Amino acid sequence: MGIYLSIDIGGTYIKYALMDEQHRLYNHQKIDTPVNINHAILKQIETIVENTTVKYEIDGVGISTAGIVDRTEGEIIYAGPTIKDYKGTSFKSLLTDKYKLPVHVENDVNAALLGEIWKGAARNQNHVICITLGTGIGGAHYDHQLKDGFNHQANSVGYLLYDQETGTNYEERASTAALHKRIEEELGSEFSVQSVFEHAKNGNESCISIIESWAKEVAKGLAQIILITDPKCILIGGGVSAQGDYLLKQIQNQLEVFLPDNFLKTELKIAELFNDAALYGAVYPFLNKKNNTF
Known part of the structure; x- marks a missing residue:
C-alpha cells in the first residue's frame, strides 16, 4: 500500500x-x-x-x-x-x-467503468456496459474482466449505426454535442443543454420535443448493444448524466421501441462517480x- x-x-x-x-x-x-x-x-x-x-x-x-x-x-x-x-x-x-x-x-x-465497479454504481456487478455521452460517445464492457476485442477495438460504439444518407454515425446524432447543436439550431445559442432539460421538466413543449428526439437517438444505439451483449446493467456517464432519473426515463421510454416486446431486462443506471x-x-x-x- x-x-x-x-x-x-x-x-x-x-x-x-x-x-x-x-x-x-x-x-x-x-x-x-x-x-x-x-x-x-x-x-x-x-x-x-x-x-x-x-x-x-x-x-x-x-x-x-x-x-x-x-x-x-x-x-x-x-x-x-x-x-x-x-x-x-x-x-x-x-x-x-x-x-x-x-x-x-x-x-x-x-x-x-473500473472506477464505477470498484467504488460506484456498479459495485459487485460482473456484466456491465458503460456508455459516456459527451463530445462523442464512448463505450466499455466488463464481463468479469474488461473486454477489448482481438484488435483492441471493441466497444467503439460511437461509430455504430452509420447512415449513408446523412453521412453521420451514432455519436454524431446522439452525443451531448449533437444535442447542443440541435438546441442551438432550434432555440438559439442562449440555451444550454442544462437549461433545456430544466424547461422540459417544467413542461415546455419545444424542449420536451428536443429531449425526446435526442433520447430516441441514444436509445437506438443502446438497443443494438443490448441485443449483442445482453448486459445485466448499462451505466450512463458523461456530464449529461447529472440529469439523473429524468434522463433515464426519457431513454428507457424510447428504448423499448427498438426491442422485441418484453425483451428489456437490462437495468439502466446513472454513473455515480462523475x-x-x-x-x-x-x-x-x-x-x-x-x-x-x-
Whole structure:
C-alpha cells in the first residue's frame, strides 16, 4: 500500500489527483489539455509526475486517456481527431524509464467503468456496459474482466449505426454535442443543454420535443448493444448524466421501441462517480491486484 498518482487525460482537460492508503482521492488538480504538437501532452504528463515526485513519495502512476490503449505496452494505438498526433504515445515505457515507477495506462471509458465497479454504481456487478455521452460517445464492457476485442477495438460504439444518407454515425446524432447543436439550431445559442432539460421538466413543449428526439437517438444505439451483449446493467456517464432519473426515463421510454416486446431486462443506471470515475479506475489495478485479470 502507498500513495498513487492518478491522471485523466481528456480532449479538453487533464485532471489529476493522489490516492491514499484508504483509497481516498485528494489534492485534485485540473489544467487545460495542450494542443498535441511535438508530444506536448506527454511532456505535460512528465511535468505533472516530476512536480508530484518532488513533494510526495509515490508508488505508481495510473493514466486514463482518450484513445485506444494497448494496456500491456501502455501505448496509444489509435486516436480519433480529438487529440492530434496521439497514436504511438508510449506513456508506460517513457515514464517508467525516466522515473523508475510502475505505470498503468487505460482507455478513459474503461477506466471510468473500473472506477464505477470498484467504488460506484456498479459495485459487485460482473456484466456491465458503460456508455459516456459527451463530445462523442464512448463505450466499455466488463464481463468479469474488461473486454477489448482481438484488435483492441471493441466497444467503439460511437461509430455504430452509420447512415449513408446523412453521412453521420451514432455519436454524431446522439452525443451531448449533437444535442447542443440541435438546441442551438432550434432555440438559439442562449440555451444550454442544462437549461433545456430544466424547461422540459417544467413542461415546455419545444424542449420536451428536443429531449425526446435526442433520447430516441441514444436509445437506438443502446438497443443494438443490448441485443449483442445482453448486459445485466448499462451505466450512463458523461456530464449529461447529472440529469439523473429524468434522463433515464426519457431513454428507457424510447428504448423499448427498438426491442422485441418484453425483451428489456437490462437495468439502466446513472454513473455515480462523475469526474472522479476515471481517476479511481486508472489506479484500480495497483490496488486490486487479486482481481486484476486484465
